[in-house]
Amino acid sequence: MKLDIKNENGSAVAKLSGEIDHHNAKELRAELDRFIVTAQPKELTMDLGGITFMDSSGIGLIMGRCRLMKECGGRLEVRDPQPYIRRVLKLSGIERIVKIR
Amino acid sequence: MEVINEIKFTMPSLSVNEGAARAVVSSFLVQCDPTVEELSDIRTAVSEAVTNAVVHGYRNGRGNIGLTVRLLPDRVIYIRVKDKGCGIPDIEKAMEPLFTTAPEEERSGLGFSVMQSFMDKVTVRSAPDKGTTVTMRKRLSAHD
Numbered sequence: 321m322k323l324d325i326k327n328e329n330g331s332a333v334a335k336l337s338g339e340i341d342h343h344n345a346k347e348l349r350a351e352l353d354r355f356i357v358t359a360q361p362k363e364l365t366m367d368l369g370g371i372t373f374m375d376s377s378g379i380g381l382i383m384g385r386c387r388l389m390k391e392c393g394g395r396l397e398v399r400d401p402q403p404y405i406r407r408v409l410k411l412s413g414i415e416r417i418v419k420i421r
Numbered sequence: 422m423e424v425i426n427e428i429k430f431t432m433p434s435l436s437v438n439e440g441a442a443r444a445v446v447s448s449f450l451v452q453c454d455p456t457v458e459e460l461s462d463i464r465t466a467v468s469e470a471v472t473n474a475v476v477h478g479y480r481n482g483r484g485n486i487g488l489t490v491r492l493l494p495d496r497v498i499y500i501r502v503k504d505k506g507c508g509i510p511d512i513e514k515a516m517e518p519l520f521t522t523a524p525e526e527e528r529s530g531l532g533f534s535v536m537q538s539f540m541d542k543v544t545v546r547s548a549p550d551k552g553t554t555v556t557m558r559k560r561l562s563a564h565d
Contacts, residue, residue, distance in 0.1 A: 341440060
């Protein structure tokens, strides 16, 4: 699991790679929250292009970050999920609250 | 039940074993040459069932999780995930989409929904203080 965050003028991209399950979601959550709270970006994009596996733990991770971004006055987007990860996203109905590109 | 091949795997309820369970299932499925989508569906369903055992079944301590994977006739994959944890008092409620008893851990309450969507059949047997057994079946597409 790898997380690489780039922040330019309040627009941040968090590039995730590897697998998102309950085991490694904890670490990702802590790292993303630390960044959101300290950097306070206006926009945060979670780039899932490098994610090779995700179960419903990923839904919890995205929903939680969406909530925190809103509380901090910002907005969350998700981009480039693989087709099989898109199916998990679709099943959850998360597309109603988070934009998925 | 006629069984063509089978593996049984026991692991302690450590979250790191969620990935180990997926790896075991992936290795077993190689012999069936599933499509990328079928493999992903089964891996995801197994991950959900094992995570439930880790997070909910053994919420009060550590125990063992048993994983059985079988290849049955007609390319049917049978999976059983068994724990001897705290059990589920109300199975119907637990299977409702978005129902979770662990919101503080950001559990989305979608585990059973994912299993039901990605597998053909999901059965849950559980009794308080006895444990939970989830069995799932999926028929792989015909081979050329």
